[in-house]
Amino acid sequence: MLAGKRVTLIIGGGIAAYKCLDLIRQLRRAGAEVIPVLTRAGTEFVTPLSVAALAGMQVYQDLFDLKDEAEMGHIQLSRAADLLVVAPATADMMAKMTGGHADDLATTLLLATDKPVLIAPAMNLRMWSHPATQRNLAQLHADGVRSVGPNSGDMACGEYGPGRMAEPDEILSAIAAQFSAGPMSGKRVLVTSGPTHEPIDPVRYIANRSSGAQGAALAVALRDLGAEVIFVTGPASVPPPAGVAVHRIETAREMLAAVEAALPVDAAIFAAAVADWRVENSLTQKIKKVAQTSPSITLSENPDILATVCAHPERPKLVIGFAAETENVVPHATAKRLRKGCDWIVANDVSPATGIMGGSNNTVHLITEAGAEDWPPLPKSEVAQRLAARIAEALA
The missing domain is CATH 3.40.50.1950 (Flavin prenyltransferase-like)
Incomplete structure (x- = not known):
């Protein structure tokens, strides 16, 4: 090349x-x-x-x-x-x-x-x-x-x-x-990935089990199609790919700031598993265990990054959300697409028995205005390649 x-x-x-x-x-x-x-x-x-x-x-x-x-x-x-x-x-x-x-x-x-x-x-x-x-x-x-x-x-x-x-x-x-002279050449794409960590005190935090593997695979697939990729990642267990602009964050509010700073883009894919809540009264010193007492933690709702971008004055042409569900996967994801205002939702069942969170395979459903497409079980890399090809087609 x-x-x-x-x-x-x-x-x-x-x-x-x-x-x-x-x-x-x-x-x-x-x-x-x-x-x-x-x-x-x-x-x-x-x-x-x-x-x-x-x-x-x-x-x-x-x-x-x-x-x-x-x-x-x-x-x-x-x-x-x-x-x-x-x-x-x-x-x-x-x-x-x-x-x-x-x-x-x-x-x-x-x-x-x-x-x-x-x-x-x-x-x-x-x-x-x-x-x-x-x-x-x-x-x-x-x-x-x-x-x-x-x-x-x-x-x-x-x-x-x-x-x-x-x-x-x-x-x-x-x-x-x-x-690269791929079909995404000249396109600028934002991908969020990984979990967010919401601090309770300097050594404890609220998080989830996301590894960041699917988001990283998406960044690679889009990069290989010639796109300029802005990769906003939480503290994932998989490293970010080479050849993309990496922005590391910890919290949901930091992720929102990084996302808004990256706009405008042609497409935005929100694969990150953002914590819904943060600790309102997080402490600067470690909470000490005291006999017969429990610390009081007050939770506040984090900003809705997907909904914010969908309503943003610089809304991308194509906005894709992810829905990690443990039951009623397609109905919940369909409702989420309408509620958030995004174009597509990639839904999957993350029940512990599936092994998807932290695993190398995924089974997704692509929810669009036309309905739900059920994809077969695939390696996360192949899910990413299929989705990247659909994104390229939509932006053509």
Whole structure:
């Protein structure tokens, strides 16, 4: 898929820049030509010599290099590749991209290009979760910029959380997806997945048994059809797939905020098993067990994410909900579709005897305006592929 493709790789100024050396190696092994652009801050982490040696091409650094301007001006350079990749995309770089800055070679190329752009964000977890960064990310997505990562994990600063740049193989998958000519190419799709955790105190929470496997499989199937996938996931037991924009959340209210920030999209699939209630009086300290007394917990209803999006001014063309039932599956799901205002409902029986929650198979019923379709028992991956094909058909 990458043979003969030209990728301009803009290496930003973050500790994750070292991963770009392996990314260049993988891109060239896959048959791509890499045009390397190294920011001034990027040279603090990797050297122009190492980048040039791996890319087999000179490194572009200076906007005002007269020799380069004579041979390959910045406008020509901005359009010389099939795709521009920014890795690591620091908080500063994302802010400059959002604001349309052009004060160095990298930002000038990004502003002047007419080619697609993919970013791999990387920064401290506080910087990543800051409202300004999240606003910038939402605006970049609205401008058509795609993203991969970041992941959660240990950071160079000693903290742990979301902000680690995606691994080179994940970025490679996201790059390959850019060149997919599938039926969902050019479509932007939101998928929610996994459970939510509603805190009781710092060590206890209300949750459910969702593994996130079906939501992850849907994200993969849609990605493989060429869609740009925004994947909003709770603390699932299965890892998120590569090649999609991952947004990790804990609570239902955080999921709603991430969903609204992702709009507009062409389709939204709500596969997450969101907790219906949260603890109104959650505590900041662990509740201690005291003899002959029980703690008092007051529950409040969580926001209805599916209903909110169905009534949203930027409602997607296609909205799909999931209904996990233990009895009267089709009647309850049919009523839910009408009550929420969504287009389709994917219903399944999650009674303990079915083994669906946490298992690898699923038996679903697709509820639409035309009625209910009963699908046979299938692996969750095949359920996802069938549903993705129907989504592609509906959006065609």
